[in-house]
Amino acid sequence: MQQPTSSRLAARIVALTAAGTALIAATYGLVRLAFGLHLPEIGAEFGLDTAALGLVSAAASVVYGLAAGVGFLIGDRLPRSLVVAAGLTAGCGAIGIALAQHPGVFVAAAIASSAGAGCASPALVRIIHRSAPDPSRATMQAVVNAGTGPGLVAAGAVAWALAPHWRLAWVVAGAATAIAAVAVLALDRPTGAEPAAAHRGPPLSWWAAHRAPLIAAAGFGFGAAAIWNYGRVVLVAAGAPEASSLLAWVLLGAGGGAVIGTAPLARRLRPGSLWMLAATSAAIATAVLGLLPGEFALCGAACLVFGWGYVTATGALIEWTTRIDGARAGTGTAVLFVVLMLGQAAGAAAVGAILESVGPAGAFAAAAAVACAAGMLGAERLTRATRLACSRSADAPGARRAPRP
Numbered sequence: 001m002q003q004p005t006s007s008r009l010a011a012r013i014v015a016l017t018a019a020g021t022a023l024i025a026a027t028y029g030l031v032r033l034a035f036g037l038h039l040p041e042i043g044a045e046f047g048l049d050t051a052a053l054g055l056v057s058a059a060a061s062v063v064y065g066l067a068a069g070v071g072f073l074i075g076d077r078l079p080r081s082l083v084v085a086a087g088l089t090a091g092c093g094a095i096g097i098a099l100a101q102h103p104g105v106f107v108a109a110a111i112a113s114s115a116g117a118g119c120a121s122p123a124l125v126r127i128i129h130r131s132a133p134d135p136s137r138a139t140m141q142a143v144v145n146a147g148t149g150p151g152l153v154a155a156g157a158v159a160w161a162l163a164p165h166w167r168l169a170w171v172v173a174g175a176a177t178a179i180a181a182v183a184v185l186a187l188d189r190p191t192g193a194e195p196a197a198a199h200r201g202p203p204l205s206w207w208a209a210h211r212a213p214l215i216a217a218a219g220f221g222f223g224a225a226a227i228w229n230y231g232r233v234v235l236v237a238a239g240a241p242e243a244s245s246l247l248a249w250v251l252l253g254a255g256g257g258a259v260i261g262t263a264p265l266a267r268r269l270r271p272g273s274l275w276m277l278a279a280t281s282a283a284i285a286t287a288v289l290g291l292l293p294g295e296f297a298l299c300g301a302a303c304l305v306f307g308w309g310y311v312t313a314t315g316a317l318i319e320w321t322t323r324i325d326g327a328r329a330g331t332g333t334a335v336l337f338v339v340l341m342l343g344q345a346a347g348a349a350a351v352g353a354i355l356e357s358v359g360p361a362g363a364f365a366a367a368a369a370v371a372c373a374a375g376m377l378g379a380e381r382l383t384r385a386t387r388l389a390c391s392r393s394a395d396a397p398g399a400r401r402a403p404r405p
Contacts, residue, residue, distance in 0.1 A: 029151015054352020061345030067118025075122030087181025090116020126330035149256025221343025223371020255307025279375025282309030290364020
């Protein structure tokens with residue numbers, strides 16, 4: 001009698017992972033990050049220049065941060081409420097973009113839609129942490145977080161299939177978000193009591209342990225803003241056909257989706273090493289696209305690398321905060337993603353302000369330098385903090401010491 005129960009549980013966990021991946025794919029790939037995909041068409045239709053669109057993107061990142069801040073406050077206690085909020089804000093925001101006939105309406109809908117991704121991440125981290133057995137949690141978190149990649153592939157494919165009707169792509173995004181949110185709510189069935197730590201605010205020692213990843217997340221977000229917001233704009237300005245620029249976006253998503261396949265290998269690396277590899281890969285890709293936007297084949301490869309680096313880096317942040325305090329994994333994810341997106345907001349505004357004056361080479365090189373510095377700094381500090389955390393854990397009362405090699 002025990003085996004059927006275990007089989008049903010395993011099947012539900014797999015289904016929940018798929019639904020969570022779909023929600024991340026929708027809120028991030030189809031909504032939050034698809035803004036940059038449609039930037040050329042949106043700017044032309046509403047008469048908004050690069051600097052103005054950069055400010056819209058920055059404001060959307062701030063709203064994302066506010067939503068993730070709400071996730072910080074309630075994510076570990078009310079993750080289902082956050083899933084509902086994610087579905088409503090991203091879904092309704094996407095429909096609002098599709099129906100907008102005035103620049104003001106478009107701006108409001110675009111900014112509001114970013115809240116969905118901010119709500120989804122901390123909610124899913126907590127839901128998976130309480131639903132999955134410990135040995136498989138890290139892999140499941142990596143798979144769900146990598147949903148951004150398939151979402152970007154879907155966004156590029158939908159834009160390609162529906163071009164030049166970009167508004168229909170946002171209708172698809174809104175519908176997909178609603179379906180994914182309902183699926184997560186249907187499959188999430190909490191079992192057992194929640195840990196007491198999940199109902200208390202984090203102590204000062206928790207914040208101190210997160211100091212290094214917070215610094216690294218801010219710098220990486222700043223550097224990543226260049227490709228997310230202006231990658232396709234730069235390619236189009238360099239003469240890339242519409243099909244080629246859309247293919248570059250699909251490759252961004254393919255790189256992010258590849259994280260699902262590399263997750264087992266990535267788990268063998270220390271958080272600091274994985275962070276450095278991911279951040280520097282994304283930085284190099286950013287520099288290449290800015291320096292050689294006319295080399296479409298090379299830029300396609302850069303987009304592939306950037307997609308993998310970005311999603312892997314965000315997964316490394318989730319893994320790191322989970323190692324610090326698994327009971328507050330949702331809280332830690334919310335805080336780190338808030339900082340990541342605040343950095344991305346600053347990067348979007350800064351790169352947008354200098355792009356026309358210094359050109360893509362200078363603007364993207366500056367962004368790449370910040371991302372690379374974040375990777376190097378974060379790697380050194382995270383590695384040192386990991387050793388300290390492991391030492392403290394081993395010295396804790398009742399802790400079992402691992403045998404020394």
